[in-house]
Amino acid sequence: MGRKVTGEEALAWGAWRAGVRFVTGYPGTPSKGVFAALQALASHSPSPVPCPSSRHPDASPVFHWAANEKVALELAIGATLAGYPSLVCVKSVGGNVLLDALMTVNLTGVPSPLVIALGDDPSAWHSQNEQDTRWLALMSELPLLEPTDVKSAAKLMEEAFRLSADFSLPVIVRFPKAFATATDEVDEPLPLPVPNPSSLAPSEIGFAPSPDALPSIASGGNALRLHARLHEKLRQVERAYETLLERLSTAMGQGATERWDGDIAVLAVGFCATKVRAVLEAVGDLSQPLRFVPLVTTFPLPRRWLLDALAGVAAVLVVEEGEPIVETQLKALMHEARSPCAVRGKLTGELPREGELTLRRIGLALRALTELPLERVEGLPDPQRPQGFTLRFCDGCPYPPFLEALMAACREKGWELVVASDPGCSIVAIGKPYELVRIKHSMGGAVNFVAALAKLERNPCRRYIAIVGDSDFFHGALLGILNAAYWRAPMAVIVADNGGAAFTGGQPHLGSGFDAAGEFVPPLRMEALLTAAGIPTKVVSSFDADALTESVRWVLDYGDELRALIVREPCPFVPVWTEQGLKRKKTEGKIVGE
Numbered sequence: 001m002g003r004k005v006t007g008e009e010a011l012a013w014g015a016w017r018a019g020v021r022f023v024t025g026y027p028g029t030p031s032k033g034v035f036a037a038l039q040a041l042a043s044h045s046p047s048p049v050p051c052p053s054s055r056h057p058d059a060s061p062v063f064h065w066a067a068n069e070k071v072a073l074e075l076a077i078g079a080t081l082a083g084y085p086s087l088v089c090v091k092s093v094g095g096n097v098l099l100d101a102l103m104t105v106n107l108t109g110v111p112s113p114l115v116i117a118l119g120d121d122p123s124a125w126h127s128q129n130e131q132d133t134r135w136l137a138l139m140s141e142l143p144l145l146e147p148t149d150v151k152s153a154a155k156l157m158e159e160a161f162r163l164s165a166d167f168s169l170p171v172i173v174r175f176p177k178a179f180a181t182a183t184d185e186v187d188e189p190l191p192l193p194v195p196n197p198s199s200l201a202p203s204e205i206g207f208a209p210s211p212d213a214l215p216s217i218a219s220g221g222n223a224l225r226l227h228a229r230l231h232e233k234l235r236q237v238e239r240a241y242e243t244l245l246e247r248l249s250t251a252m253g254q255g256a257t258e259r260w261d262g263d264i265a266v267l268a269v270g271f272c273a274t275k276v277r278a279v280l281e282a283v284g285d286l287s288q289p290l291r292f293v294p295l296v297t298t299f300p301l302p303r304r305w306l307l308d309a310l311a312g313v314a315a316v317l318v319v320e321e322g323e324p325i326v327e328t329q330l331k332a333l334m335h336e337a338r339s340p341c342a343v344r345g346k347l348t349g350e351l352p353r354e355g356e357l358t359l360r361r362i363g364l365a366l367r368a369l370t371e372l373p374l375e376r377v378e379g380l381p382d383p384q385r386p387q388g389f390t391l392r393f394c395d396g397c398p399y400p401p402f403l404e405a406l407m408a409a410c411r412e413k414g415w416e417l418v419v420a421s422d423p424g425c426s427i428v429a430i431g432k433p434y435e436l437v438r439i440k441h442s443m444g445g446a447v448n449f450v451a452a453l454a455k456l457e458r459n460p461c462r463r464y465i466a467i468v469g470d471s472d473f474f475h476g477a478l479l480g481i482l483n484a485a486y487w488r489a490p491m492a493v494i495v496a497d498n499g500g501a502a503f504t505g506g507q508p509h510l511g512s513g514f515d516a517a518g519e520f521v522p523p524l525r526m527e528a529l530l531t532a533a534g535i536p537t538k539v540v541s542s543f544d545a546d547a548l549t550e551s552v553r554w555v556l557d558y559g560d561e562l563r564a565l566i567v568r569e570p571c572p573f574v575p576v577w578t579e580q581g582l583k584r585k586k587t588e589g590k591i592v593g594e
């Protein structure tokens with residue numbers, strides 16, 4: 001039976017139907033919705049889908065929000081060694097964190113399916129940049145799929161698990177924010193088992209998975225041999241894409257490989273296919289036919305399939321979200337094939353290199369190749385990400401009291417504040433009325449930027465402060481704090497302990513006291529970790545005005561050492577333990593992170 005779902009839910013349904021058994025990641029937008037939707041499926045289903053490619057076909061799925069993305073991927077690799085088909089949910093910048101592990105698991109391969117659901121954020125609606133994380137697939141030489149629409153996304157995710165099983169390789173499924181939040185009617189997940197890869201003859205798939213998962217070693221002693229094997233797998237993946245595209249096409253009517261006639265073509269990559277369709281529907285009848293080629297298999301490029309799909313066209317407009325990755329590869333392919341087809345897109349200026357591709361931007365690019373009525377194109381939506389820092393804290397937020405105490409203490413002493421912050425709710429203090437945060441880059445980075453600045457500059461008129469969120473603390477800041485203490489950087493670290501990943505919806509971390517399943521787990525105490533490292537540390541509530549003033553003065557008076565102040569007050573939107581189990585103080589009125 002059909003139900004209206006988001007793109008993230010559709011991907012979750014596909015992973016469920018493929019028999020996923022271990023779901024991990026680090027919360028971020030987009031991608032956290034895939035994790036949440038799988039949890040919802042698991043809680044509403046009496047028994048999981050049997051998964052013959054798992055050594056534990058009847059095991060219930062395990063859910064775990066990891067300390068960071070690298071930890072998540074490494075856990076998932078371990079889970080596949082235990083025979084658990086696994087899914088890692090991360091957003092764009094999280095891909096940077098897991099890269100280290102990705103660059104060796106591509107060589108060793110995985111004995112059970114492993115898929116990475118990777119959400120990108122063109123226009124940086126919820127992120128510090130708008131990076132195109134598809135580069136990671138090219139760098140790690142791993143298969144990359146991109147859903148073209150919500151309706152076909154579940155099937156695509158199933159295919160990703162199948163591909164991973166067939167070639168014993170991690171597979172990346174990349175999607176942009178617009179896909180994550182788009183909705184369509186999709187069939188409810190049914191208990192459809194994935195094909196058992198061990199039942200396929202090795203000649204059919206080339207790389208039958210070993211019944212013995214170990215050893216899993218990438219080292220100089222075998223790196224060249226494994227690299228050559230990876231290249232051979234990629235050649236076979238490219239050929240396998242042709243049957244994958246056929247299966248998608250059969251399963252979804254025209255959803256995956258539809259083509260229209262015409263000697264001008266649009267190659268719409270991933271979710272851009274939905275956008276191009278919307279543009280063509282909005283502008284009405286075209287004065288000349290247009291060939292429409294949606295592409296879901298972005299890397300390796302299905303070269304034979306593409307040459308066939310684009311045979312005879314005079315020009316092709318490549319519409320892709322992010323960098324001109326397909327466009328660049330297609331240019332090389334057409335040159336190699338001595339095709340007269342002109343490849344147009346971002347490199348040739350028809351489409352902009354920055355910002356999300358809106359319907360109007362796509363419409364204007366199409367107008368450069370074919371006749372479209374200008375007045376209709378100009379009427380297409382063109383939402384732009386406003387530039388500037390205008391966020392404000394939610395009502396009842398524990399941040400403002402300690403920020404104000406910090407500013408008051410420095411005013412009193414005549415100190416200039418030099419504040420760095422990690423990503424998260426503290427970025428609100430970049431804008432008015434605070435204008436406090438002056439350095440902000442990556443998760444866990446604030447401490448390191450300030451440590452070097454404080455150590456090398458040593459301006460007595462300045463107070464050097466790193467503001468770290470609680471989730472940042474466990475994600476990447478702790479190591480930097482230990483390093484700064486070891487290096488004797490004179491500075492203050494203020495940890496805003498809000499009880500969970502407040503910015504992204506209150507997901508738990510190692511210090512929250514509950515896990516992804518909502519069960520109680522003894523929290524790791526930050527103060528115990530810091531004092532064990534010899535760092536003078538105090539804990540204070542944000543709402544205890546007198547103690548807060550005194551504690552802020554204490555931490556700013558750091559002298560030649562590193563001092564830490566933990567400001568502990570749960571965010572009202574993060575669940576906390578009560579006698580009735582997990583409860584949020586507030587469920588409405590959240591502004592930050594929405």
Ligand code: SF4
Nearest residue numbers: 394397425502571592
């Ligand atoms: S989500 Fe919570 S911590 Fe973040 S700004 Fe809102 S109230 Fe404050």
